[in-house]
Amino acid sequence: MGKVGIKDIAERANVSTATVSYVLNGTRNVKPRTRERVLKVIEELNYTPNDIAKSLKSSRTNTIGVIAEDVTVFNVPEIIDGINHYADRNDMHILLTNLRLHKRVGHQYADVDQYRKYAENAVADLLSKQVEGIIYIGVHPRDVTGLINSRGKPIVYTYCYTQNDLSIQYNDEQASFDAMNYLIGKGHRRIAIISGRMDSLPSRLRFNGFYKAVTESELPFDPQLIKVGDWGLQSGYELTQQLLALNEPPTAILVMNDIMAVGAMRAATEAGVRIPEELSLVGFDNREFSDYLNPRITTMDLPLQQMGYSSMEALSSLIKGEQPEGNYSPLCTLIERDSVASPGSRQTPS
Amino acid sequence: MGKVGIKDIAERANVSTATVSYVLNGTRNVKPRTRERVLKVIEELNYTPNDIAKSLKSSRTNTIGVIAEDVTVFNVPEIIDGINHYADRNDMHILLTNLRLHKRVGHQYADVDQYRKYAENAVADLLSKQVEGIIYIGVHPRDVTGLINSRGKPIVYTYCYTQNDLSIQYNDEQASFDAMNYLIGKGHRRIAIISGRMDSLPSRLRFNGFYKAVTESELPFDPQLIKVGDWGLQSGYELTQQLLALNEPPTAILVMNDIMAVGAMRAATEAGVRIPEELSLVGFDNREFSDYLNPRITTMDLPLQQMGYSSMEALSSLIKGEQPEGNYSPLCTLIERDSVASPGSRQTPS
DNA sequence: CTGTTAGCGCGTTCAT
DNA sequence: ATGAACGCGCTAACAG
Numbered sequence: 145m146g147k148v149g150i151k152d153i154a155e156r157a158n159v160s161t162a163t164v165s166y167v168l169n170g171t172r173n174v175k176p177r178t179r180e181r182v183l184k185v186i187e188e189l190n191y192t193p194n195d196i197a198k199s200l201k202s203s204r205t206n207t208i209g210v211i212a213e214d215v216t217v218f219n220v221p222e223i224i225d226g227i228n229h230y231a232d233r234n235d236m237h238i239l240l241t242n243l244r245l246h247k248r249v250g251h252q253y254a255d256v257d258q259y260r261k262y263a264e265n266a267v268a269d270l271l272s273k274q275v276e277g278i279i280y281i282g283v284h285p286r287d288v289t290g291l292i293n294s295r296g297k298p299i300v301y302t303y304c305y306t307q308n309d310l311s312i313q314y315n316d317e318q319a320s321f322d323a324m325n326y327l328i329g330k331g332h333r334r335i336a337i338i339s340g341r342m343d344s345l346p347s348r349l350r351f352n353g354f355y356k357a358v359t360e361s362e363l364p365f366d367p368q369l370i371k372v373g374d375w376g377l378q379s380g381y382e383l384t385q386q387l388l389a390l391n392e393p394p395t396a397i398l399v400m401n402d403i404m405a406v407g408a409m410r411a412a413t414e415a416g417v418r419i420p421e422e423l424s425l426v427g428f429d430n431r432e433f434s435d436y437l438n439p440r441i442t443t444m445d446l447p448l449q450q451m452g453y454s455s456m457e458a459l460s461s462l463i464k465g466e467q468p469e470g471n472y473s474p475l476c477t478l479i480e481r482d483s484v485a486s487p488g489s490r491q492t493p494s
Numbered sequence: 495m496g497k498v499g500i501k502d503i504a505e506r507a508n509v510s511t512a513t514v515s516y517v518l519n520g521t522r523n524v525k526p527r528t529r530e531r532v533l534k535v536i537e538e539l540n541y542t543p544n545d546i547a548k549s550l551k552s553s554r555t556n557t558i559g560v561i562a563e564d565v566t567v568f569n570v571p572e573i574i575d576g577i578n579h580y581a582d583r584n585d586m587h588i589l590l591t592n593l594r595l596h597k598r599v600g601h602q603y604a605d606v607d608q609y610r611k612y613a614e615n616a617v618a619d620l621l622s623k624q625v626e627g628i629i630y631i632g633v634h635p636r637d638v639t640g641l642i643n644s645r646g647k648p649i650v651y652t653y654c655y656t657q658n659d660l661s662i663q664y665n666d667e668q669a670s671f672d673a674m675n676y677l678i679g680k681g682h683r684r685i686a687i688i689s690g691r692m693d694s695l696p697s698r699l700r701f702n703g704f705y706k707a708v709t710e711s712e713l714p715f716d717p718q719l720i721k722v723g724d725w726g727l728q729s730g731y732e733l734t735q736q737l738l739a740l741n742e743p744p745t746a747i748l749v750m751n752d753i754m755a756v757g758a759m760r761a762a763t764e765a766g767v768r769i770p771e772e773l774s775l776v777g778f779d780n781r782e783f784s785d786y787l788n789p790r791i792t793t794m795d796l797p798l799q800q801m802g803y804s805s806m807e808a809l810s811s812l813i814k815g816e817q818p819e820g821n822y823s824p825l826c827t828l829i830e831r832d833s834v835a836s837p838g839s840r841q842t843p844s
Numbered sequence: 845c846t847g848t849t850a851g852c853g854c855g856t857t858c859a860t
Numbered sequence: 861a862t863g864a865a866c867g868c869g870c871t872a873a874c875a876g
Contacts, residue, residue: 147868149867150868150870151868160847160848160849161848161870162847162848162849162850162869164869165871166871168869169870171870172846172871174847190645192621192645193622194622194868194869195622195624196546196549196550196555196624196867196869197550197853197869198868199853200546200550200852200853200854200855200867200868200869200870201868201870202869205546210590214575215574215575215578218782221570221571222566224565224590224592225564225565225594228565228590228591228592232592237619238589239557239587239589239590240560240574240589241578241588242575242578244575244578269587272542272544273545273546273557274545295542406786410788431783432781433781433786433787436727436756436783437787438763497854499853499854499855500854500855501854501855511855511856511862511863512856512857512858512861512862512863513861513862515855515857516856516857519855521856522861525861543855546855547853547854547855547867548855549867550854550856551854551855551856551857551867552855552856
């Protein structure tokens with residue numbers, strides 16, 4: 145049972161290979177009788193088409209390359225899932241490359257030169273494999289201009305961006321603006337913010353949203369309510385302690401990720417400040433664990449699936465030579481859980 | 495700038511395409527002078543090899559197919575990471591297919607017929623693409639015999655198994671045995687267990703480990719200490735309440751996943767039972783959140799990375815026609831954190 | 845309209 | 861170091 149090919153079929157069915165090809169692809173009319181005969185032989189011989197040979201001639205592979213900086217980072221699987229969803233519907237295939245950035249260079253991803261070589265290799269391999277386009281998934285939104293030269297092949301970035309190419313990134317500013325308005329709608333006016341590191345774009349954009357909400361709703365602007373963390377649990381913990389020690393502490397805190405929110409919860413608990421009765425908390429990222437904490441954290445969910453899907457949509461347009469169009473800045477969604485209440489409220493009547 | 499091919503190089507360097515090929519692959523000696531000339535032209539023309547054409551002739555693609563039942567399930571990314579690690583070192587490539595099982599059929603994965611069609615399509619596509627082997631990653635360890643016909647291509651299963659093919663699965667029994675001995679070493683003798691659903695193999699294997707430890711250490715065997723949950727938070731919560739209501743409650747509980755352990759913690763907290771002073775808890779899975787809870791959960795870490803890596807090792811052997819050998823039942827590792835103490839201990843001296 | 849013949853795509857490799 | 865056949869399926873040109 146050596147590989148059965150189109151010519152084996154042809155022979156056994158007493159037709160030419162051309163006819164078999166026409167039957168297989170419906171490229172031309174074939175008399176029903178012959179057609180049936182061919183199909184039967186295909187069945188009998190258990191023929192499996194060889195896309196490699198096909199691709200060589202057609203110079204189409206229906207395959208795109210996905211380069212993920214690190215698949216083990218929480219946001220990546222959902223993005224890949226979105227990519228797969230589109231790929232599935234459009235009969236495309238995914239060649240996955242995992243740069244394993246965290247395992248290789250730790251969190252030093254700010255220094256592009258540390259891993260340029262990995263990225264270049266990945267692209268070279270993918271191009272050799274004749275992918276029709278590339279999607280690059282970052283580990284953290286940042287400018288990766290100059291990291292990759294896709295040699296004219298279409299490329300779309302997501303969860304990061306470049307100055308020259310298309311990138312799909314959720315709307316950070318709107319997200320924190322929405323979160324603030326939710327808090328304001330609950331009656332809060334002294335709202336603190338614990339941001340991530342300020343050298344990160346999401347931090348700045350989310351701060352913009354915060355500031356815009358403060359301004360539009362004419363909240364008292366108090367610099368003491370602005371804290372800059374480093375995304376880590378400990379920083380959320382310490383900064384919350386500082387906020388609680390203020391003469392006039394905030395009634396709510398917008399925390400720029402769920403991990404720091406855990407730290408914030410811990411600080412509050414230790415200080416005997418009850419959440420949400422005495423302090424409300426909104427997190428960011430909708431990490432899985434935020435649903436398991438006590439209280440469950442109200443947080444902004446990132447449209448990861450959609451980012452993957454949109455990336456593929458855009459890439460497909462690019463491959464077809466069309467102008468990509470669509471919503472390339474999908475919105476985050478607030479997940480209401482149990483860490484927010486109106487200020488001064490009591491869940492249990494006294 | 496149309497695609498530059500081997501013949502463009504040949505022409506520009508005044509050699510035959512054969513020579514270029516020999517230079518490119520080092521398949522044969524080429525006079526250094528010619529060699530240099532060819533290399534220079536390759537550089538100038540920015541030549542990108544075409545692996546498709548190469549594969550057609552060599553009938554080797556250096557590509558394997560990975561079918562994941564659902565990439566968004568917590569264990570999968572690490573497994574894929576392990577696969578990538580091996581692939582990277584051995585210059586292999588990954589064609590990723592995501593069945594998206596949870597999104598398509600929910601948690602009905604027990605009924606294989608629900609998604610046989612998806613799996614079959616995936617395999618057919620992969621075979622057409624001429625992958626040299628397949629790795630199948632399940633969402634939950636179970637028998638998937640008959641789901642897939644790989645038509646003679648090597649296939650390795652992980653995080654699930656079949657009766658006929660090789661599968662890589664961590665050692666469940668040993669894991670719970672180890673966890674028990676850890677607890678016993680801390681001085682516990684009344685140890686309860688909250689298992690997952692009993693129609694799941696891991697549940698049974700882990701129960702075996704529990705039972706073996708009870709027997710070997712001659713612990714009192716009390717059926718009241720055996721509770722069967724359903725992997726969900728709520729069941730961990732309720733079963734722990736039952737355990738705490740016993741006349742003689744356990745001093746420690748082995749919980750078969752971290753999610754139920756969260757429920758257990760919650761029940762203990764509400765009952766005013768302090769962890770770990772009055773009740774010790776060991777979880778399973780080392781989910782990310784188990785490090786963020788308070789107290790942090792001591793839990794068994796699954797060797798996911800290694801499962802991916804070993805799967806690739808085994809598959810590679812199979813592809814080469816060798817007999818695969820190696821450790822195909824890697825061990826779990828206990829992650830000591832803060833949810834276990836000796837019974838009757840006090841962290842704070844009274 | 846149906847079926848066949850033969851050349852092609854791109855790189856590899858054997859015989860010269 | 862080279863010419864040419866080859867891998868496998870597609871498709872233009874041609875024949876009946």
